[in-house]
Amino acid sequence: MNIAITGGAGFIGGHLAEHFAGHGHDVTVLDNFEPYYNLGIKDRNVDAAQSAAADAGGTYELAEGSITDADLVDELVAQADAVYHQAAQAGVRTSVEEPAKVNEYNVNGTINLLEAARRHDPDRVVVASSSSVYGKPESLPYDEDHPTTPVSPYGVSKLATEQYTRVYNEIYDLPTVALRYFTVYGPRMRPNMAMTNFVSRCLHGEPPVIYGDGAQTRDFTYIDDIKRVNAQLLTDDSADGEIMNVGSTDNIDIKTLAEVVRDEIDPSLELEYGDPREGDAEHTHADISKANELLGYEPTTDIREGVAKFIDWYRANQEWYDPLVRNS
Template identity: 40%
Template sequence: MKRALITGGSGFIGSHLIEALLDEGGWEVTCLDNWDPFYDSSIKESNMEKALKHENFRFVKGDLLQLDQIGSELDAPYDVIVHLAAKAGVRPSIEDPVGYYRTNVEGTQRLLEWARTRGVPQFVFGSSSSVYGVNPNVPWREDDDVLNPISPYASTKVSGELLGHVYSSLYNIRFVALRFFTVYGPRQRPDLAIHKFTRCLFEGRPIPKFGNGETRRDYTYIEDIVSGIRHAMDYDQSLYEVINLGNNDSVTLNELIRTLEEACGKKALIEQHDHQLGDVPQTYADIGKASRLLHYAPRTNIKDGIAKFVEWYVEKHGVVNYAP
């Protein structure tokens, strides 16, 4: 049996990854999560329902900033750590930059040090496309040295990648940073656009639209992201890599709203707002490196992915009179 520690495993991406590992077999999985109140903890509890019934799963509630106190509860050694725990969100980070720094940078530092002292050989880090900031050179490539983060959240992810380089260089921990591009799908956080817009459509409330709707995002379906993480857990070549995980496509906000309207069978009411501070005009991933190193090949386009999300939402929330 291989052994994995997944931080932030009660969240959207982590819970899908944990279920994939348990379904695969041959894994003992520990989840470390503090159930940050950024959104309702009952959602995270629901995300864990299936995993908690599995004999090879263990849940530890605790904070990365208190690893000294809770470290004994973690059943080291592990073959790999997948570090997904973080304070999330670009806009909230502008209001709480110090809190984001402590959790995302200091927390990552503490976890890397914990991994070093316990001989964990592989560390997969959940980074973000936000590190590219306002960069007109699309699609974005990992070898583009011009990073222009424009939010505290983005800067913490750059810091995490650099901390990984230090530990890789000094202590031979293999560190793979995965830059996620706008992940969506069943269990997506309720504050994110696709989830929020779907809720507004079914409840007959207006969708908040910031700017003219021509901002673009590379939306990436959760199953494709999990596939990329899973291959990164097995990656055994170089000691340090930064890799994009996106869909190699860029969709405007207006296109996204039209796709959601079609999937939900509803016409959107629009509540217009000015462009928001910290939002980048576009994201667009070059995934050539992920293809070469991780055999990464996203399979879900935006139309099919939105349809799957809406089907999950309808079932989860008991929506009636659903007629796409």
């Protein structure tokens, strides 16, 4: 199949490109290489997908450009049997500083993609949303009927993204699915996340820094579970028109996460605390009953196993991945 992936040089998009190319599909990636973090990580994502394509006999094509370019998006979607929309301006704190930019990429860019899909009618359109749409919890875990009261411009933009996706299914019969991801982690993840900061500091003999009191809780979802559900949606139409949580159900508070990382690397280190960061949700916790019912989705990697796997990968790739090593 011909598969188009926006944001395909990023963390999740790069893993999807590698997976699909490694299964013999013809993959085209669109990415604007926004310098939001070290672009060398995106280069590694591209290399991994290119190698997977070469090994499996598929093809991999990289188009540099933005989802805000409607003509370029149209060209991408026109050749695709399936579209995976992963492109977005990420980062809660970035969205607090530049809400208009986040809206331009995440909302207007998504409309460009959905309009192109309406014209060219691919078999499947899978759109990435986020647990950030929930914001302040009235109850936990969040199910999809929980009120959506995002506490950051990023969360608002993702709520608009998924609702436009739903509307295009209802009005135009576009075969869409929107997935609400819950804190995805794993190899080649963005280096400015809590887990990567904890690992990096501990490997350098420095205490992990917790912003706030550490009572904030998160579902951390390993990248392999995200790849699996996206791959299933390539041919499974059971969830067409739906918005679904994709999480781990393995909820952990940030203080405990810091301790798990610390204990894997250097149990002698103390924990440090900093001021809370504006716009961060206090809690996320996924109810995955809907994804389980429609797709049989079950997470396979618990947080302690996932942390150990990520630390092993980090150590093996520290020379190019770790910002303190790279900039020394």
